[in-house]
Amino acid sequence: MNGPRLSVRSFVRHGLLLLLCLVVLALLANRVLEIYSIDAARRDGLSRLKMLSEFLDIDPEGPRIRTSGADQWFGRQRRQGVAGYIRLLDPDGVPVMPRADGNLPIEDTELEQARKEGTGDRLVRREPATLYLARAIHRDDRLVGFLHAAMPLREIEEDRARAAGGITVALLLVAGVGSLVLFLLGRREARPIEELAAHTAALADGHYERSAPAWETAEMGRISENLDRLGDDLMSRVKSGTRGQNNLETILASMVEGLVAVDTKHRVILVNERAKELLGADLDLSRSRLLSELTRSAELHDGVNEAIRDNRNVLKEIRPAGSQKILAVHIAPLRDGDRKVQGAVCVLHDMTTIRRLENMRRDFVANVSHEIKTPLTAIQGAAETILDDEAMAAETRTRFVERILENARRLNSLINDVLELSRVQSSVDTKAHEPLDLAVIVRESVAQLVEPAARKAVRLITDTGTDRIRIRGDRRSLRSVIDNLVTNAINYTRSDGEVRVTVSADDKEAVLVVADTGIGIAREQQQRIFERFYRVDGARSRSQGGTGLGLAIVKNCVQAHRGTISVASELGKGSTFTVRFPLID
Amino acid sequence: MAVHLLRDLDQLKEHLLYLGSLVEESTDKSIAALLNRDAELGRGVIEGDDRVDAMEVRVEEEAMKLLALHQPVAADLRFIITVLKVNNDLERVGDLAVNIAARAADLADDAPLEFPVDFAVMSETVRSMVHDSLESLVRQDVALARRVWKADATVDRIHREMFQAMEDVMRHDSNSVRRATLWLSASRHLERIADLATNIAEDVIFMVTGEVVRHRDAI
Numbered sequence: 001m002n003g004p005r006l007s008v009r010s011f012v013r014h015g016l017l018l019l020l021c022l023v024v025l026a027l028l029a030n031r032v033l034e035i036y037s038i039d040a041a042r043r044d045g046l047s048r049l050k051m052l053s054e055f056l057d058i059d060p061e062g063p064r065i066r067t068s069g070a071d072q073w074f075g076r077q078r079r080q081g082v083a084g085y086i087r088l089l090d091p092d093g094v095p096v097m098p099r100a101d102g103n104l105p106i107e108d109t110e111l112e113q114a115r116k117e118g119t120g121d122r123l124v125r126r127e128p129a130t131l132y133l134a135r136a137i138h139r140d141d142r143l144v145g146f147l148h149a150a151m152p153l154r155e156i157e158e159d160r161a162r163a164a165g166g167i168t169v170a171l172l173l174v175a176g177v178g179s180l181v182l183f184l185l186g187r188r189e190a191r192p193i194e195e196l197a198a199h200t201a202a203l204a205d206g207h208y209e210r211s212a213p214a215w216e217t218a219e220m221g222r223i224s225e226n227l228d229r230l231g232d233d234l235m236s237r238v239k240s241g242t243r244g245q246n247n248l249e250t251i252l253a254s255m256v257e258g259l260v261a262v263d264t265k266h267r268v269i270l271v272n273e274r275a276k277e278l279l280g281a282d283l284d285l286s287r288s289r290l291l292s293e294l295t296r297s298a299e300l301h302d303g304v305n306e307a308i309r310d311n312r313n314v315l316k317e318i319r320p321a322g323s324q325k326i327l328a329v330h331i332a333p334l335r336d337g338d339r340k341v342q343g344a345v346c347v348l349h350d351m352t353t354i355r356r357l358e359n360m361r362r363d364f365v366a367n368v369s370h371e372i373k374t375p376l377t378a379i380q381g382a383a384e385t386i387l388d389d390e391a392m393a394a395e396t397r398t399r400f401v402e403r404i405l406e407n408a409r410r411l412n413s414l415i416n417d418v419l420e421l422s423r424v425q426s427s428v429d430t431k432a433h434e435p436l437d438l439a440v441i442v443r444e445s446v447a448q449l450v451e452p453a454a455r456k457a458v459r460l461i462t463d464t465g466t467d468r469i470r471i472r473g474d475r476r477s478l479r480s481v482i483d484n485l486v487t488n489a490i491n492y493t494r495s496d497g498e499v500r501v502t503v504s505a506d507d508k509e510a511v512l513v514v515a516d517t518g519i520g521i522a523r524e525q526q527q528r529i530f531e532r533f534y535r536v537d538g539a540r541s542r543s544q545g546g547t548g549l550g551l552a553i554v555k556n557c558v559q560a561h562r563g564t565i566s567v568a569s570e571l572g573k574g575s576t577f578t579v580r581f582p583l584i585d
Numbered sequence: 586m587a588v589h590l591l592r593d594l595d596q597l598k599e600h601l602l603y604l605g606s607l608v609e610e611s612t613d614k615s616i617a618a619l620l621n622r623d624a625e626l627g628r629g630v631i632e633g634d635d636r637v638d639a640m641e642v643r644v645e646e647e648a649m650k651l652l653a654l655h656q657p658v659a660a661d662l663r664f665i666i667t668v669l670k671v672n673n674d675l676e677r678v679g680d681l682a683v684n685i686a687a688r689a690a691d692l693a694d695d696a697p698l699e700f701p702v703d704f705a706v707m708s709e710t711v712r713s714m715v716h717d718s719l720e721s722l723v724r725q726d727v728a729l730a731r732r733v734w735k736a737d738a739t740v741d742r743i744h745r746e747m748f749q750a751m752e753d754v755m756r757h758d759s760n761s762v763r764r765a766t767l768w769l770s771a772s773r774h775l776e777r778i779a780d781l782a783t784n785i786a787e788d789v790i791f792m793v794t795g796e797v798v799r800h801r802d803a804i
Contacts, residue, residue, distance in 0.1 A: 265592065265595060265596060265599070266599050267595065290595060290598060290599045290602065291599070292598075292599055292602030292603055292605070292606060292723075293598075293602065293723045296602055296603075296605055296606035296609055296719060297606055297610075298603060298606045298607045298610055298636075301603050301606065
């Protein structure tokens with residue numbers, strides 16, 4: 001928006017032109033007035049002098065007026081003090097009448113002119129402005145004298161000034177009216193341009209739907225039409241562009257995979273929210289960023305380089321710095337129309353859970369195989385010994401067969417536990433759970449374990465109260481929870497020790513506590529005892545017939561019932577397992 | 586000219602951060618090797634150091650070239666100077682990670698040594714200091730850089746505890762002298778890594794604010 005407005009500029013230009021015209025006109029008028037008024041006076045004066053010269057009876061021998069009364073007439077004129085005068089001069093220019101003016105000859109230019117041409121005139125503009133006129137008087141072709149008149153021009157000048165004043169006023173009036181007209185015309189001419197400016201501004205602001213103002217002139221009409229077409233075209237383009245962009249953004253944002261596109265210089269072209277989440281990057285991406293600003297991973301960097309350099313797809317597994325995730329990254333080169341590589345696009349999949357599950361499964365299979373192998377080896381060894389030694393004493397043979405039986409039992413219980421664990425893990429379906437009384441299940445379970453406890457001389461004390469403790473659950477799973485906890489407690493408690501099983505209910509939860517006075521669990525091991533096949537003291541628990549799966553089963557069962565389990569223990573003093581289940585409302 | 590400078594600066598930053606990612610990974614792995622008694626992982630770190638060294642040389646050459654070609658001033662100059670310093674520091678961190686990995690490989694073959702120091706806390710602090718110092722470089726985040734600066738105190742404290750603990754261990758059991766010495770050396774290297782991460786954080790503060798915060802007791 002620089003420079004003066006169009007209307008102002010037009011006004012100033014035309015105004016100046018008008019002013020120039022008026023000034024010229026005024027000067028011209030003044031000149032014309034002057035010429036006309038003075039010429040009129042000159043002609044008038046000369047014709048009077050002519051009349052006078054013919055009327056006067058002049059003696060051709062000497063400049064002397066014979067007309068009677070002329071003397072008095074000239075004298076009267078002089079006496080009246082009129083500014084102008086008329087004199088009669090002799091051929092030498094010496095005034096004859098009136099006489100009193102002295103005798104010095106008058107040698108003004110008008111006399112010289114009159115001597116040659118018959119008449120002469122001279123204008124003195126100096127104040128008092130005077131027009132001098134002279135006329136030669138001839139009688140019988142002889143110059144007998146001159147009539148010389150001086151006409152004051154004051155009145156004529158005054159008339160002229162009045163007329164000039166009138167003209168000036170008129171011109172000023174014309175100038176005023178003219179300016180006003182010019183101003184209005186300028187505004188009118190500039191209006192379409194201003195409307196055009198406003199309309200194009202609206203277009204630029206994105207108001208494509210507005211139609212251009214209708215203008216009268218043909219040229220502006222065409223502009224208006226063109227602008228409307230332009231607006232429509234822009235509108236449809238922007239709409240389709242925006243729709244495409246929105247679609248793309250929506251699709252990218254809803255992708256489960258992370259997506260990062262970079263150019264050959266590793267500058268990030270595009271990145272979706274999921275990718276930022278996976279890479280743990282919370283950068284402001286309003287300005288251009290480098291891939292290594294997004295995440296520092298040498299693997300990813302190398303992969304992108306490889307994809308760009310070799311123009312082929314690359315698959316990598318990365319662990320982004322500062323994130324615990326494991327990501328599988330498919331990197332594909334970005335090619336343009338000429339199949340030239342312009343960058344690379346990386347698709348990130350979160351492999352963390354899958355990898356962890358794979359690890360768990362691998363560990364589990366390895367553990368189960370190991371656990372199965374030990375008793376199998378024992379069975380195989382014992383059987384081979386019996387076969388090899390035919391002369392074996394019956395006593396020894398019995399011992400070997402007993403060992404086979406014992407290991408077969410261990411195998412059996414191990415497989416039962418594995419099956420149980422698998423059952424528990426797959427029965428997360430809480431809808432199938434029925435309302436139960438936890439106290440009843442505890443009493444049933446404990447009743448079965450009284451005998452093994454007595455054999456180990458461990459006191460088994462149960463406090464199930466008298467109230468019903470109603471929870472929702474699966475009877476068999478809950479039995480295995482209590483069986484496992486109480487069996488463990490009995491196994492890890494020395495003779496004369498005590499195992500106390502308590503069931504109670506608080507506001508919202510059923511609380512099952514199994515406390516023993518056994519060997520206890522070290523603090524650093526307390527977190528790990530619920531892992532499958534974890535043994536606090538491997539050899540010993542195995543010899544006692546444990547499979548290492550008991551607490552894993554318990555934990556899975558409790559979780560399937562939306563309960564929690566915790567352990568408090570001190571080495572040598574005993575352990576307390578506390579299980580909480582939600583009560584039925 | 587300006588476009589070229591901008592592009593080269595981006596390239597330089599990309600390469601420095603690549604070096605950063607290599608070093609950060611080495612540090613993480615060497616610490617994991619030490620804590621998990623994983624000799625294999627440790628050897629991987631030692632082999633990876635050649636790449637770190639090559640990258641350090643490359644970054645330095647690029648920075649020199651930029652200085653010579655474009656003669657940058659003000660913020661650009663500060664950036665390149667910072668890159669040169671951080672480059673040096675990162676290479677040193679890489680070397681120290683190699684040392685730790687070597688200690689880890691030595692220790693993995695021997696019986697575990699019990700001592701009452703929160704070594705896991707120390708190594709985690711160092712790990713996150715390295716991470717945060719690079720992160721502050723990326724984000725030009727002075728606040729984060731100052732946090733790195735402050736975390737150094739924790740590492741120094743645990744390193745001193747470590748010294749005391751190893752002295753006790755050696756006094757009580759002469760069989761543990763070798764292992765205790767190795768642990769102490771690893772602790773010392775970790776403490777040095779923390780110092781270098783602090784240096785990087787200081788360089789970041791210099792780059793962003795132009796303020797020199799080295800050799801100060803508090804920032």
